[in-house]
Amino acid sequence: MRDDGRIALGVDVGGTKTEIILAGRHGRKLGETRIPTEPEAGAEATLRRAAEAARTEFGAGAADAAAVGISVAGQVGARGVLLGAPNLGWTGVDVRRLAVAAFGIPAVVVNDVRAATWAEWRLGAGRGARHLVVLFLGTGVGGGAVLGGRLLDGADGIAGEFGHLTVVAGGRACRCGNVGCLEAYCGGWGLEERARDAALADPAAGAALVRLAGAADAITGEAIAAARSSGDALAARLVEETGDVLGAALVGLVNALNPRRVILGGGVMDGFPDLLDRATAAVHARALPAARKRVEIVRAGLADDAPALGAADLALVRRPRMRG
Amino acid sequence: MRDDGRIALGVDVGGTKTEIILAGRHGRKLGETRIPTEPEAGAEATLRRAAEAARTEFGAGAADAAAVGISVAGQVGARGVLLGAPNLGWTGVDVRRLAVAAFGIPAVVVNDVRAATWAEWRLGAGRGARHLVVLFLGTGVGGGAVLGGRLLDGADGIAGEFGHLTVVAGGRACRCGNVGCLEAYCGGWGLEERARDAALADPAAGAALVRLAGAADAITGEAIAAARSSGDALAARLVEETGDVLGAALVGLVNALNPRRVILGGGVMDGFPDLLDRATAAVHARALPAARKRVEIVRAGLADDAPALGAADLALVRRPRMRG
Numbered sequence: 001m002r003d004d005g006r007i008a009l010g011v012d013v014g015g016t017k018t019e020i021i022l023a024g025r026h027g028r029k030l031g032e033t034r035i036p037t038e039p040e041a042g043a044e045a046t047l048r049r050a051a052e053a054a055r056t057e058f059g060a061g062a063a064d065a066a067a068v069g070i071s072v073a074g075q076v077g078a079r080g081v082l083l084g085a086p087n088l089g090w091t092g093v094d095v096r097r098l099a100v101a102a103f104g105i106p107a108v109v110v111n112d113v114r115a116a117t118w119a120e121w122r123l124g125a126g127r128g129a130r131h132l133v134v135l136f137l138g139t140g141v142g143g144g145a146v147l148g149g150r151l152l153d154g155a156d157g158i159a160g161e162f163g164h165l166t167v168v169a170g171g172r173a174c175r176c177g178n179v180g181c182l183e184a185y186c187g188g189w190g191l192e193e194r195a196r197d198a199a200l201a202d203p204a205a206g207a208a209l210v211r212l213a214g215a216a217d218a219i220t221g222e223a224i225a226a227a228r229s230s231g232d233a234l235a236a237r238l239v240e241e242t243g244d245v246l247g248a249a250l251v252g253l254v255n256a257l258n259p260r261r262v263i264l265g266g267g268v269m270d271g272f273p274d275l276l277d278r279a280t281a282a283v284h285a286r287a288l289p290a291a292r293k294r295v296e297i298v299r300a301g302l303a304d305d306a307p308a309l310g311a312a313d314l315a316l317v318r319r320p321r322m323r324g
Numbered sequence: 325m326r327d328d329g330r331i332a333l334g335v336d337v338g339g340t341k342t343e344i345i346l347a348g349r350h351g352r353k354l355g356e357t358r359i360p361t362e363p364e365a366g367a368e369a370t371l372r373r374a375a376e377a378a379r380t381e382f383g384a385g386a387a388d389a390a391a392v393g394i395s396v397a398g399q400v401g402a403r404g405v406l407l408g409a410p411n412l413g414w415t416g417v418d419v420r421r422l423a424v425a426a427f428g429i430p431a432v433v434v435n436d437v438r439a440a441t442w443a444e445w446r447l448g449a450g451r452g453a454r455h456l457v458v459l460f461l462g463t464g465v466g467g468g469a470v471l472g473g474r475l476l477d478g479a480d481g482i483a484g485e486f487g488h489l490t491v492v493a494g495g496r497a498c499r500c501g502n503v504g505c506l507e508a509y510c511g512g513w514g515l516e517e518r519a520r521d522a523a524l525a526d527p528a529a530g531a532a533l534v535r536l537a538g539a540a541d542a543i544t545g546e547a548i549a550a551a552r553s554s555g556d557a558l559a560a561r562l563v564e565e566t567g568d569v570l571g572a573a574l575v576g577l578v579n580a581l582n583p584r585r586v587i588l589g590g591g592v593m594d595g596f597p598d599l600l601d602r603a604t605a606a607v608h609a610r611a612l613p614a615a616r617k618r619v620e621i622v623r624a625g626l627a628d629d630a631p632a633l634g635a636a637d638l639a640l641v642r643r644p645r646m647r648g
Contacts, residue, residue, distance in 0.1 A: 179572075253489075
């Protein structure tokens with residue numbers, strides 16, 4: 001786990017922007033820049049532009065980098081080939097090989113949520129916990145885990161999809177094709193869809209929320225937060241249910257994986273910070289005594305640059321060669 | 325992972341009997357005996373009697389054993405201390421230290437389901453799969469996993485309680501204190517309780533089952549299997565629901581852990597073997613495409629001696645010292 005004081009590049013390729021950082025010892029950020037992502041231009045062009053931006057912005061620093069870590073919003077196979085990336089459309093692309101060619105240094109490729117999980121463990125709210133579960137509740141719900149000091153990867157490199165744990169068997173349809181997934185209730189889209197359905201089913205109860213949003217179809221997390229602040233009963237109930245399902249999922253995860261710490265991050269947590277207390281209360285009330293006794297449930301410690309930081313750190317820790 | 329051709333003892337301390345085996349290379353069973361467990365006599369006396377039985381039964385073989393693995397039906401902490409063992413009542417007992425004293429050789433202590441998981445991986449239906457999830461559906465539902473070739477242990481040595489994943493949020497009460505656990509639906513007690521409740525709620529539908537069992541309170545898994553064979557609609561529905569909940573849990577586990585293989589064993593699987601097909605169909609229909617593509621779902625390969633065999637093998641692999 002020593003990083004020898006070397007430096008690395010971290011590149012987080014998102015659907016709209018690509019964040020590029022230069023990271024030194026202990027994840028210290030030495031430089032940062034970003035370029036727009038143009039998915040339709042392809043992975044090769046995107047990585048070439050990222051490498052150019054790094055050279056322009058970081059100069060000698062970029063030339064000194066020992067390796068580059070690429071973080072991608074998609075399912076990354078064990079050898080750095082994208083198995084699926086709905087926001088980028090680069091399925092089947094060998095991103096690792098393209099990154100080696102573009103940057104001229106060894107590269108690792110990792111899913112963005114797993115990269116952020118690693119960053120939280122090494123540099124953020126997960127430090128010191130060798131058994132860690134991370135959930136990011138954004139539009140969807142992503143996850144990752146460090147178990148026994150190792151990033152959970154799975155047989156195909158895609159483990160950690162805790163957003164697609166079935167928590168409500170026979171429940172709401174998830175975008176993934178399953179029913180009753182955590183994400184279908186606690187992801188941003190799931191919360192908004194539940195609000196819309198509730199407002200349409202009971203127009204009187206939904207009146208305030210619909211007025212605030214303009215239409216039932218237009219209800220956002222922000223509208224739910226605002227309505228709740230002004231005392232709206234439906235908004236309060238929606239958030240309460242979100243906490244109940246999140247708590248139910250966390251009880252199961254704590255029982256199944258026995259982590260020392262659980263980290264909760266993402267936009268839904270930012271919008272409804274009291275979900276942390278609700279979920280924590282559920283775990284302390286209902287998880288197995290030996291598993292709940294010492295578990296801590298905390299908010300994420302890093303900002304939006306966590307995936308790029310984690311990818312850079314993984315690039316140093318995994319010591320990739322030029323040919324994988 | 326080499327075992328050097330050494331031999332080890334494996335001792336599985338159950339609530340009613342203690343199984344003692346002598347295991348050689350590749351888990352080959354060189355000898356086997358069993359004694360009744362008398363929990364109230366305490367752990368020290370039980371382990372002493374097991375050591376005596378091993379010496380009597382295996383003679384020179386027992387003297388040659390390099391280590392002993394103790395498998396216990398309970399929550400085993402990281403250093404071999406029992407954190408909870410409802411069927412034995414030995415909470416807080418340092419089983420590892422007592423085993424070293426009784427057998428005079430280094431000892432490891434492991435939960436019985438984790439020991440069986442390890443045995444399935446090394447010697448049974450899990451061979452060759454470096455990412456493996458195991459579920460044993462007996463009276464309760466126990467579990468274990470091998471991830472990246474390592475036995476999942478967790479921060480307190482108690483990971484793998486997949487029977488206490490929440491699958492039906494807000495659902496049936498589980499004996500563990502949570503609601504909606506997999507075990508509350510698919511463990512033997514959960515199945516029987518659901519049958520009783522259904523028979524009491526709808527006496528006409530439950531008539532055949534109650535007649536077969538003698539009383540609603542006395543409905544067993546065997547009675548459900550018999551009623552179903554003779555065409556009873558309620559029994560068929562109960563098994564169908566069991567498969568639905570098991571499938572929902574497996575979809576989530578496959579998404580979360582991305583195993584290459586899932587092993588299902590235990591008395592409920594023996595009684596209702598077609599649950600395997602139902603659960604497999606759910607995973608193939610609803611798990612994330614990249615996670616379900618190469619996953620295999622199979623029956624357990626070993627018999628009741630799996631915990632003792634797994635404990636013996638772990639004792640060789642982990643190379644314990646006399647003082648932990």
